[in-house]
Amino acid sequence: MKNEKRVPVFVLSGFLGSGKTTVLLKMLEHCKNKGWLPGIILNELGEANVESHLFENEKVFELLNGCICCTIQDDLKETMNQLIVEMEKQPIDILFIEGTGVANPLEIQEVLLSSQYINQFELMSIITVLDASHYLEYQSIFSSSSEVRNLMKEQTVCGSLLFLNKTDLIPSGQLEKIKQRITKIAGHEKVMIEGVYGQIDPEVLFEKRIQSVLIGNSHSEDEHHPHHHHHSTVQAIKLENVPPLKQKTFEKWLKQLPTNVLRGKGFIESEGSEQIVSFQYASKKAEFMPVPKSLNRKPIIILIGMGLDENQIRDHWKQLVK
Ligand SMILES: Nc1nc2c(ncn2[C@@H]2O[C@H](COP(=O)(O)OP(=O)(O)OP(=O)(O)O)[C@@H](O)[C@H]2O)c(=O)[nH]1
Structure with a gap:
């Protein structure tokens, strides 16, 4: 990947514990093999990042106390601006943004498609990781709140690639049922793959799946998505x-x-x-x-x-x- 081009950006979305970091680590392995220098923006709930040891020797920017909803956009912009300054000294080839498990990826997408960043960054794909072992439970009105159900629906709808992870933890007969439930929410056109511990063919993972418009103002600045405070609890x-x-x-x-x-x-x-x-x-x-x-x-x-x-x-x- 050449530096004069826009920096490709991959967003990792998905509910708490679904396997976003696991997939990110796989993607970083691929970058290493290709000799690409990655930048990483991690958004964590809580004041402490207890996973930084997983990203040793990587260029990591942290957004702690992540509350992805109302404040994420300002925090993310601040972090992106820091990153841009850093990039003048050391350009990166690719950027990964991992949201918290309660992030709505639309918020991140809006920032990336805004005129402030669209000339420098190219949003490639939003990879939504779904936990197969809890999918039915999280979608059940009996065992989960509407907050969780809605958030997961948004993550599913916004994802340009759906990765159904943790299939090792479900009985074999359940997979089809889960996939049908996801398709019902996401539609038939959405690319969905399944796997274990983030093992996916890099070709599939790194594919460009979002077409962003470069001319004039990005539509995202004018469009106002309703703000749902999903994660109030x-x-x-x-x-x-x-x-x-x-x-x-x-x-x-x-x-x-x-x-x-x-x-x-x-x-x-x-x-x-x-x-x-x-x-x-x-x-x-x-x-x-x-x-x-x-x-x-x-x-x-x-x-x-x-x-x-x-x-x-x-x-x-x-x-x-x-
Ligand atoms: N059994 C099983 N465990 C998995 C799989 N993928 C990830 N895990 C484990 O699930 C746990 C959570 O994985 P993470 O990748 O940290 O999940 P995350 O989505 O980044 O979690 P948050 O930090 O809550 O956003 C870790 O202990 C992983 O090793 C899988 O396919 N099968």
């Missing part, structure tokens, strides 16, 4: 002063959290070994990965969910650390 709770814990005990504790805790991430110190271990909790599954001491991570737990009862969680926390 989405919260991130931070637990600090985490004592050393046994991984198994901690995993059990995570799985006993109220069901509206949809996502957890952070670091714990393994009891007895002083090893710092990063954890990811999504789809009611926990994954652990030791991190090198040199990164100097402190134990911290971030829990994200809808309509969380903070007292209930703090009580549950006390059970673990008593």
Whole structure:
């Protein structure tokens, strides 16, 4: 990719824990193989990015405390402007923007298609990652709020490529049903592929799927999309002063959290070994990965969910650390 061209931009969208970062890491691997220098804008819920160790040696810009709705556009513009200044010193070949799990990608799209950025950046595709293992549950009026259902619908409709991830976690007979439900929302023309751990053919992932208009003012500035405050009940709770814990005990504790805790991430110190271990909790599954001491991570737990009862969680926390 040549630098005098507009910088291609890929947006990763999808609900909490669906696998956006997993897909992004795959895309970064491909960039490395091709010798492309990527820039990354990460938007995180909560005040701390506990995943930066996944992006070592990459050019990462963080938008913390992401609230994608009303403030994202200003924050994103500020970050894009910083990026443009940086690019004068070190041009990038490609840009990735990962929204929070409660982001509406339309908000990001509007910024990228505005006359401020359209001459320099070329929005290629919005990749929406869907968690197959929770899709039916999140779409069910019995087990999910209208807020979650609507947000997921918007992410699905706005996506130019739909990636149905985590198909390893569903019974084989369920896949067709899920795909039919998605097609009903997204329409038959939408490209949908399925897979596990973000494994997709790079040709499919990197394809240009959005045609943006370059002449004059972008339509997006004049068009006003209704602002839905989808995530008013989405919260991130931070637990600090985490004592050393046994991984198994901690995993059990995570799985006993109220069901509206949809996502957890952070670091714990393994009891007895002083090893710092990063954890990811999504789809009611926990994954652990030791991190090198040199990164100097402190134990911290971030829990994200809808309509969380903070007292209930703090009580549950006390059970673990008593
Ligand atoms: N079983 C299974 N787990 C997966 C798959 N893809 C990702 N995961 C795991 O799911 C967890 C969440 O994945 P992420 O890529 O961090 O999800 P995300 O969408 O970036 O999550 P947010 O940070 O909440 O926005 C991690 O523990 C991943 O390793 C998959 O296909 N199958």
